[in-house]
Amino acid sequence: MNKIADIYGEVTIQEGALWGANTQRSLENFPIGTEKMPKEFIEMLCELKRACAVANQELKAVEYDKTLAIIKAIDELLMQDFMQHFPLAIWQTGSGTQTNMNANEVIATLASRILGSKVHPNDDVNHGQSSNDVYPTAMHMMAVNMIAQDLIPVLDKVIITLTQLKRENTLSYKLGRTHFQDATPMTFAQEVSGWIVIFTDAKKQLEALLPFMRQLSIGGTAVGTGLNTIKGFDEQVVRALSQSLKQEFTVCENKFFAMGFKDAYVSVHGILNTLASNCLKLTNDIRFLSSGPQTGLQEIKLPANEAGSSIMPGKVNPTQAESLAMVCVRVIGNHQTITLANSHGNLQLNTYMPVMVYSMWQSIRLLSDGLDSFNTRCLAGIEVNTEKMMDNVTSSIMTATFLNEKLGYDTTAKIVKEAYQDKKTLKEVVVSNGHMTAEEFDQYFDYSKMIQAK
Template sequence: MSETRIESDSLGEVRIPSEALYGASTQRAVENFPISGTPVPPDIIQAFAIIKLAAAKANEKLDIIPQEYAELICQAANEIIDGQHAAQFPVDIFQTGSGTSTNMNMNEVIANRCSQLAGEQIGSKKPIHPNDHVNQSQSSNDTFPTAIHIAVALAFQHQLLPELHHFHGALLEKAHAFHEVYKIGRTHLMDATPMRLGQEFSGYARQLEKAIDRIKEAMHGLYELPLGGTAVGTGINCPHGFARMATEEIVDLTKLPFREALNHFEAQSSKDDLVHAHASLHTLATALFKMANDLRLLASGPRCGLGEITLPATQPGSSIMPGKVNPVMCESLTMVCARVFGNHSTVEHCNAGGQLNLNTFMPLMAYTILESTSLLSSAMHAFREKCLQGIQANKEHCAELIERSTAMVTALAPIIGYDQASKIAKQAMQEKRTVRDICLENLNQLGISKEKLDSLLDPANA
């Protein structure tokens, strides 16, 4: 058995691994919540360290803690922001719903790291106390929701939005490249009038453009921080000016326009802004799901399906059918989207389940939103590089399908009338011939010239 040390809290003595930077509260949480084996995401840990650093600077400016204490806290917090001490944050996602265990985990790690830096013994709470100094002017109830807002906003800004812009750009490139490729349009999965393949891709590009706008709009709500409300929103034990000063420090650290919440009671009792943020991810996922499904339909076959485009071959598709290649990148992307759909239900239930003056589902909300953000970002990156950029148009086949389509008769309807056009379509279907063939045999009856017919049936004029 590894060596341990003994610490005590209000409930009594706790045995802790001797080299652990965390303390009694964290150890109790580890023992109480052996649930999933998945700790709180690193994004939340980094965001918490940002909060503790900002709080220390604000408390120093307000003469609540001495400068030397603030400097120690800031040094330890900076180490955590830089990714050090990651193993010191073992608390499971499924913990106390306020995130108190994670807040205390952070307080204890910073305090003990300060003890090391000051040459004191781990666990001595000298010179820095986890509650009296690291947690000064704060509560788990305002710091954890603040950490979620910071973590999600940073993930949107630095992870999701850059990939969205790349993905949107790749779609625009395909829309331009396929501008001169004419294909048959389809509604209800049935033949419709001709269109450009580039127009089809331009529709996908516009979906992504609007998704970017929705995500940016959702970020405005994330920029409101609950910090300063402490226990229930009244700000008890939080000095005047602390929230403003700490938020200014957070802005300086993150380069994002965070601001103090307009109403701390709303900010702590509800998580509507997080639901709105995930809703933007949910909408993006529906757009990506539809697009991926469309692309594998357009590429279906390759000889016995639509086959209008060719997707890059990324791996053999069957263990029994030689030469089979499947649209695996489309399948991977749609599975990610399905996960996001489920995650949105989780986020909605977590928000609706909050009671009175505090939401007690915050760790799960944090994990779920960050998971959706990461999955979508990674899936779009892989899909863009392994599939989207390599899509090829089968121009000749597209033209052949247009010529065979009875929907081409639509272009004749304004000239020969709907009823006559319907008869031609029906005859073409019955005789397995093209609309053009039927019309060429009946030019005099239709009252149009061959030149006019060719013009009307030219997909470029559709």
């Protein structure tokens, strides 16, 4: 065990730990929950520290040998199981200061070993930086990277699967439903086309808003003025990050805004919230359409991935839909968290950033994983019961809506009422009442004309 003393007193750190006194105090002072800083965030924080070292090297703000040691230390750190060195809870100071100092201390320890002399966590690793501009920069980087590398590729997979499902069912006639009641005919392809837009729109909206998330606050230091940094530092850091992460990051024009407000998080998560809301509706639709297998709608059949009941043998449940539905509910809850967290930032700094990071991380992670599983284990295996669908169309009296143009609404309403009460077909009622002959009805009553405008 190592004992370290500073102006706040003495702390004991376990043997072999790379962190220092500030990290240790946070461990002891915030023993709250089990949620830790996400790996994806820590990775981006380290990438940011590396870019800062590159900038300090180019601007000659820190000794050249020290910046080399810092860069090498970070490179080595990211090649190992680095999360063991970042044990801090989400539930800490709202600026994320302890996590920034955790990174400074770990990197400084490794860099000191490489250099063979002292590399200071604050004077060297954190040179020209503050937790107040570092943390919001890293949280933007994390969201951009996860959305670009994880979520958008999954959206593309779902779009491909649904497009194929649509292509295969252009002639699969079915009954539309409104208010849980029979409505007019459509094709299953038309229904699926609506599902596709959920994901194509989400992708377009994310790509449209990601440029705002790529605006970084680094260089603002404590309150946005850039105190204790060098002119051009922000541009050098952003250039280094863009090169290393293959993303077009930019310097935020107004760092006072960037540090006090988190509107990019609210806006981008708003798209995730919409995606979750739409997907929740989709999972419910799929569960209704697959209900049965004998007494429900039975229009589609889902893959039988596992046993659905511990007491009812052979029962198969829509488990992938249920799993994704729970993901959606969680994401919708996270949006409320992020919205409130942004609105409660005070003066020059938002102090709810760790919970915003965790909420954004969880939403992207759950949607990426949940949709990927849903696509592979549900959507890709949907079997369409075209016979049942067509039977519903031919037996429904709501197809009488097509008669409105020829017979008028009032006359058609009487036909529908008689057909329903006397359990007759529409054709039987139309012919028996002298509105058309059987041949005229067959020629006029064309389902293919009911699924499109004139």
